[in-house]
Amino acid sequence: MAHNQAPISPSEAQINRDLLGPLFKTGPRYYVMLAVLVAVTGMVFVAWFFQLAYGIGMAGKNRPSFWGLYITTFVFWIGISHAGTLISAILRVVQAEWRRPITRCAEAITTFALCTGSLFPIVHLGRAWLFYWMVPYPNSRYLWPNFQSPLMWDFIAINTYLTGSVTYLYLPMIPDMAVARDKAIGWRKKMYRILALGWRGTEREWLRLEKAISIMALIIIPVAVSVHTIVSWDFAMTLMPMWRSTIFGPYFVVGAIFSGIAALLIAMVLIRKYFKLENYLQPVHFDNLAKMLFAMSLLWFYFTFTEYLVTWYGNEAPEMPVFWSKISGRFAPLFWLMVVCNFIIPFPILAIKKLRRIPTIFFASCCILVGMWLERFLIIVPTLTHPFLPYNYGTYWPSLTEASIAAGTLGLFVLLYFLFAKFSPMISIWEYQEGLQVASKHAGELPDPTFVGQTVPGDVHPGH
Amino acid sequence: MTQNWCLVKFSQPAEARMAIRRLLQAGIQPDAMEVMTSQPIHGEPFIPDMKPTKLRTWALGGAAVGLVGGFSLATLTALNYPLVKGGMPVVAPWTVGLITYETTMLGAVLATLVGMLVELRLPNFKNLPYDPSVVDGGVVLAVACPEGQRSSVEGAVGAAGATRVNWV
Numbered sequence: 015m016a017h018n019q020a021p022i023s024p025s026e027a028q029i030n031r032d033l034l035g036p037l038f039k040t041g042p043r044y045y046v047m048l049a050v051l052v053a054v055t056g057m058v059f060v061a062w063f064f065q066l067a068y069g070i071g072m073a074g075k076n077r078p079s080f081w082g083l084y085i086t087t088f089v090f091w092i093g094i095s096h097a098g099t100l101i102s103a104i105l106r107v108v109q110a111e112w113r114r115p116i117t118r119c120a121e122a123i124t125t126f127a128l129c130t131g132s133l134f135p136i137v138h139l140g141r142a143w144l145f146y147w148m149v150p151y152p153n154s155r156y157l158w159p160n161f162q163s164p165l166m167w168d169f170i171a172i173n174t175y176l177t178g179s180v181t182y183l184y185l186p187m188i189p190d191m192a193v194a195r196d197k198a199i200g201w202r203k204k205m206y207r208i209l210a211l212g213w214r215g216t217e218r219e220w221l222r223l224e225k226a227i228s229i230m231a232l233i234i235i236p237v238a239v240s241v242h243t244i245v246s247w248d249f250a251m252t253l254m255p256m257w258r259s260t261i262f263g264p265y266f267v268v269g270a271i272f273s274g275i276a277a278l279l280i281a282m283v284l285i286r287k288y289f290k291l292e293n294y295l296q297p298v299h300f301d302n303l304a305k306m307l308f309a310m311s312l313l314w315f316y317f318t319f320t321e322y323l324v325t326w327y328g329n330e331a332p333e334m335p336v337f338w339s340k341i342s343g344r345f346a347p348l349f350w351l352m353v354v355c356n357f358i359i360p361f362p363i364l365a366i367k368k369l370r371r372i373p374t375i376f377f378a379s380c381c382i383l384v385g386m387w388l389e390r391f392l393i394i395v396p397t398l399t400h401p402f403l404p405y406n407y408g409t410y411w412p413s414l415t416e417a418s419i420a421a422g423t424l425g426l427f428v429l430l431y432f433l434f435a436k437f438s439p440m441i442s443i444w445e446y447q448e449g450l451q452v453a454s455k456h457a458g459e460l461p462d463p464t465f466v467g468q469t470v471p472g473d474v475h476p477g478h
Numbered sequence: 479m480t481q482n483w484c485l486v487k488f489s490q491p492a493e494a495r496m497a498i499r500r501l502l503q504a505g506i507q508p509d510a511m512e513v514m515t516s517q518p519i520h521g522e523p524f525i526p527d528m529k530p531t532k533l534r535t536w537a538l539g540g541a542a543v544g545l546v547g548g549f550s551l552a553t554l555t556a557l558n559y560p561l562v563k564g565g566m567p568v569v570a571p572w573t574v575g576l577i578t579y580e581t582t583m584l585g586a587v588l589a590t591l592v593g594m595l596v597e598l599r600l601p602n603f604k605n606l607p608y609d610p611s612v613v614d615g616g617v618v619l620a621v622a623c624p625e626g627q628r629s630s631v632e633g634a635v636g637a638a639g640a641t642r643v644n645w646v
Contacts, residue, residue: 026516026615150551158555162563162573170577174584181591193516196610211595212602215612217525219598220518225533226594230587233537237583244576448517 026447033439033446034197036289040436051432054425061418062137070140074413079398083412083420084138089390090273091131091423092172092245093266094383097274098124099179100238101306103231112302114449115294115441119285120278121183122440126430127277128176130423135168137419164251167244175234175241182230185223188213189444205437242270254397255333256325265317272310272356273386276379279303281431283376285440294441297372304375307382308364315357318389335400335407345396348388355385482628483607484621486635487642491519494617497638498524501621504630510622514612524619533593540589541582548581549574607646616641 065072075082098120105113136142148169150159159166192213195206213219246266249257259265279300286295325337340349360378363369395410412420488494494513501511513524552574560568595601607620623631632643 026613030613150555156558158558160563161552161556161577162566162570167573167576167580170580174580174587177584178587181587185591185594189516193613196613207603208601211600212604212606213600214512214606214608215514215516217513217515217519217523218528220515221528222531222533222594222597224518225531226590229533229537229590233583233586233590237580237587240579240583444517451517451519 025450029443029447030193030197032291032293033441033443034194037194037436037439038198038202044436047432048429051425051429054422055429056422057418058133058422058426061415061422065137065140065415065419066142072413072415073138073140074411074416076408078401078406078408079395079410081138081394081398082410083391083416084134086387086391086394087420087423088131088134088138089245089266089394090387091127091134091427092242093270093273093386093390094277094427095124095127095131095175095179095274096238096242096267096270097127097278098122099175099182099234100124100271101275101278103182103234103238106228106231107235110302111449111452112299114445115291115296116278116282116299116303117186117445118183118438118442119281119440121179121186122431122434122438123274123277123281124179125176125183126427126434128172128179129430130427132172132176133423133426135165164244164247168248171237171241171244175237178230178234178237182227182234185227185230186442186445187438188223189215190439190442193443194439239267242267249393249397253402255330255400255402256336256397257393259321261317261321265321268310268313268317269386269389272307272314273383275303275307275310276382276386279307279375279379280383283372283379285435286372289435289440291441294446300372300375301370304364304370304378307360307375307379311357311360311364311382318353318356332400332402335404336396339396339400340392345392349392352385352388352392355381356389357385482623482625483646484623484628484631484635485607485609485644485646486619486621486640487609487611488617488619488639489615489641490639491515491521491524491617493639494619495522495524497619497635497640500634500638501631502526504627504634506621506623506627506631512607512620514608514618514620516613516615519617531597533590533597536593536596537586537590540592541586543589544581544583544585545578547585548578551581552577609644 073082073084102113102117102120105117136145139145148159148166159169161167187209188211191206191210192215195203195210198206243263243266246262250259250262252258282295282300282303286292322337322341325333339345359381363374363378399408399410401407486494486497488497498511498513502508508525508527511525553569556569556574562568566573607622609618609620612618619635621631621635628645635643
């Protein structure tokens with residue numbers, strides 16, 4: 015094919031250069047960060063190896079609390095996974111134009127948080143090699159999984175959500191993989207050629223891709239809601255004090271979206287800084303997400319207040335020891351720290367416009383993640399250490415193995431996200447370009463050929 | 479008669495639309511043309527009478543398969559080993575409903591993906607007409623053109639404002 019010199023649209027070429035730049039340029043900082051993350055992740059696998067070699071006793075599990083940090087962190091990560099796909103799908107369905115630079119960051123969080131979270135039930139099994147017993151397949155003993163167990167619902171729901179989220183992440187990536195294919199050289203070109211599947215950007219292809227994405231967005235919203243509801247039913251279906259709650263489903267979903275948005279904001283701040291994407295991830299995107307975070311903070315407080323008020327007013331004998339252990343007992347410092355992190359600190363930062371700046375939003379989001387992890391811990395451990403019969407009361411303290419695995423998964427998640435950011439643009443190129451087209455159409459003008467990222471999709475027509 | 483592909487680049491979608499109208503008037507069939515862009519262009523379609531997508535049907539079909547599959551899995555496996563658990567019926571409607579719901583959604587997800595790939599015949603690594611410069615903007619029109627119509631095609635696209643014409 016002969017290639018003549020032809021004028022190209024500087025705006026699109028500029029966007030391609032800016033967003034593909036991090037894929038092709040790797041500095042020493044990247045390798046240092048990679049080494050640190052590999053070391054932290056290694057801690058997970060070393061600790062897990064010891065647990066496999068010496069038995070589940072290494073995790074320090076004992077009566078009455080058999081669920082500790084593993085299940086706390088499992089619920090936490092599944093909650094974080096609601097950042098992406100759900101938020102991205104909602105914003106797509108309502109055609110919020112400002113979503114465009116953030117959807118990829120969000121969808122990637124979902125995928126990797128699910129991968130990280132899914133590790134915990136396997137680790138918690140002890141005999142991890144028997145995990146396949148949960149898979150429904152015909153076997154020689156004619157035994158099938160017990161579909162009446164909420165743990166099986168979890169297994170099916172999380173796998174459905176993971177499949178949906180990976181698909182929902184990959185579909186909008188196909189055109190960007192094609193751009194990377196056309197710009198890359200060497201082994202990267204081969205890799206992107208395979209990932210782009212032969213995409214050419216024909217009218218037929220765009221029509222079907224957009225249709226598929228919109229169908230996926232509609233499917234993934236109820237799936238996401240069902241996943242965290244089912245996770246809450248792991249608890250609510252048991253006869254344990256303060257777990258048998260009819261609002262546990264929505265309470266968990268609200269908490270999941272709350273922590274998910276906080277995680278998304280943290281990721282966006284770091285990506286913006288590290289990949290120098292200040293022109294693309296602009297204050298307006300942080301401001302809009304921060305407003306959503308504020309709404310979720312209020313909702314979280316409302317659900318928490320309702321949950322505790324009803325328990326206190328009911329004054330049931332088995333529930334009150336759990337209640338008072340959180341309010342004024344040995345879990346009280348963690349409980350009040352949770353309230354401070356999830357409500358007291360974020361409330362003014364997110365409510366007052368002057369305080370709603372990127373560094374403060376970042377700080378509030380970090381507090382919320384800490385608070386939400388504590389919330390999961392406080393749902394699980396105080397109940398387990400105060401079961402129905404007082405002679406079964408006990409204490410819980412995490413072992414080093416358990417703490418190493420739980421903490422190390424933060425490294426695993428960041429490592430997966432970090433590696434992903436090196437092979438896929440973290441902002442969807444075509445969606446961003448489409449946003450500029452939509453914005454210029456609304457403004458009744460052609461795209462600015464001198465674009466350097468100053469126009470934000472959604473700015474021109476904020477009503478969208 | 480040999481057939482070549484003519485790759486024409488336009489800077490604006492309107493020019494490409496005008497070129498397509500001229501080419502249709504010149505006797506080029508709609509299925510002999512393809513328009514490539516770096517992003518979806520909304521509004522009037524470039525090529526008239528494009529086959530509509532059946533992805534919604536794919537999704538519904540997948541959901542139906544998932545529904546039947548999930549329901550069968552949860553009920554037949556329970557009946558296969560009829561053990562009463564927790565005082566529940568062997569086939570408990572609530573739990574069967576949950577499993578069926580999730581597999582229905584899974585079926586819809588997988589069918590949408592498969593449907594899109596089938597309708598687009600992807601992955602496709604054959605050498606199809608393509609101009610990599612399209613990722614940097616503009617609109618590329620690919621026209622399958624018999625040797626004899628070369629000049630009329632060039633005339634039509636030139637009059638519409640083509641910035642570049644390549645024959646491959």
